[in-house]
Amino acid sequence: MRAPLPRGPVSAQVLSWLKGRVAPDVPHVRRLLQEPSADIICDEDRQLTLWTLYELHYTGFDDIGAGWEWSPECLAVRRVLETEFEHHMRASTRDTVRAVCARAxxxxxxxxxxxxxxxxxxxxxxxxxxxxxxxxxxxxxxxxxxxxxxxxxxxxxxxxxxxxxxxxxxxxxxxxxxxxxxxxxxxxxxxxxxxxxxxxxxxxxxxxxxxxxxxxxxxxxxxxxxxxxxxxxxxxxxxxxxxxxxxxxxxxxxxxxxxxxxxxxxxxxxxxxxxxxxxxxxxxxxxxxxxxxxxxxxxxxxxxxxxxxxxxxxxxxxxxxxxxxxxxxxxxxxxxxxxxxxx
Amino acid sequence: MTSERPAVVHVTCCPDGPFLVRGADVIRDEDGVDHATHRPVVAVCRCGKSTRKPWCDGMHKLLPRTPPTPRAATGE
Structure with a gap:
């Protein structure tokens, strides 16, 4: 599979790293991600970036080196996105989880x-x-x-x-x-x-x-x-x-x-x-x-x-x-x- | 896979659900028709409502439960 097209500044940055066009700059991406997403589920840029980073752990991309899978820069970006995404999933399911835990x-x-x-x-x-x-x-x-x-x-x-x-x-x-x-x-x-x-x-x-x-x-x-x-x-x-x-x-x-x-x-x-x-x-x-x-x-x-x-x-x-x-x-x-x- | 027949067939009765059958080659239905198993564990319909008998297709979940099981206690 070929790498996907970027959908915003974060995915554009990360895909540029993965394709060897620019050197990884984690602080820059962190700044881009500073403001929380209005709705991370429908955030094209964030979900596509996370999907791309995750795909490195499956069969990857023909045009991206396999060595990126464990690059500290990729893992650092992944971590920022995952933290926000997990927080959203936990908040959205909190009441349901509480109710089912309390149930007989x-x-x-x-x-x-x-x-x-x-x-x-x-x-x-x-x-x-x-x-x-x-x-x-x-x-x-x-x-x-x-x-x-x-x-x-x-x-x-x-x-x-x-x-x-x-x-x-x-x-x-x-x-x-x-x-x-x-x-x-x-x-x-x-x-x-x-x-x-x-x-x-x-x-x-x-x-x-x-x-x-x-x-x-x-x-x-x-x-x-x-x-x-x-x-x-x-x-x-x-x-x-x-x-x-x-x-x-x-x-x-x-x-x-x-x-x-x-x-x-x-x-x-x-x-x-x-x-x-x-x-x-x-x-x-x-x-x-x-x-x-x-x-x-x-x-x-x-x-x-x-x-x-x-x-x-x-x-x-x-x-x-x-x-x-x-x-x-x-x-x-x-x-x-x-x-x-x-x- | 070897050609040896499994020595034991395990049947588990799932509450409000099917029989889970492990180790069987064939399930014979009530009309005497043999159905070969194609997976290591099969679910055999117990509620009678399956559209893919003898296999379970989850239809039991749409039936009222008998006997009623205690549920919906909401904590405190």
Missing amino acids: GGVAERLFALVLEDDSPSLGRYIQRQADRSEAVEFLIHRSIYNLKEADAHTWAIPRLTGAAKVALVELQYDEYGTGNLDRLHSQMFADTLRACGLDSSVGAYIDEVPAVTLSLNNGLTMFGLHRRLTAAAMGHLAAFEASSSQPSRQVARGLRRLGFPEPAAAYFDEHVEADAVHEQVATRNICEVLVTQDPRRSEDVFFGAAAGIYLDARVAGYVLNAWATGRSALLPELPAPDVLGA
């Missing part, structure tokens, strides 16, 4: 209740009943940012778990990674879906078209995956993610068939109806419940991760549905050339 019942039961009680607008229902073809295509483009590296962020938790929770996560991830069969690798199945719908299935093909809110969903997950202190949040996120997947996947599969997309397009979503009905049980009971039994102090972060996942998902759905309701595209207009931003 097991961890799994409370995780399922958290998902069930989420009454934010449903993208799945819209795709099933109302979306037209171009909206369905936009939906797949939004999803492509995560689904082409599906499950990878949660894999970072494996060496940080012990005992039964580790066994359960590996069992779940083995299924995500195709149980030894490339055709069943979930990211590969999503690539097949994209191709069946006439879309580009290469990683990062649509990065310059996807708005900050969708990057924030990915960045939240990557943050939980990369930081050992947030492992419980990563697993809570996984549980909420799996527990809120079967029904929307069924709806999306129906929507794609209603719109006449070729049959392979819906196969990925069919698979997720079934797979995630398994994974939600494994993630809630065999991972999260076990984690909290091993160390009760983890319960708050398990619920924080779950609530944050639900929150970010709702922000994406709200943004996309609002754009469509007002007759607009939910993708970005063409970005300006890098030199306009001084990159």
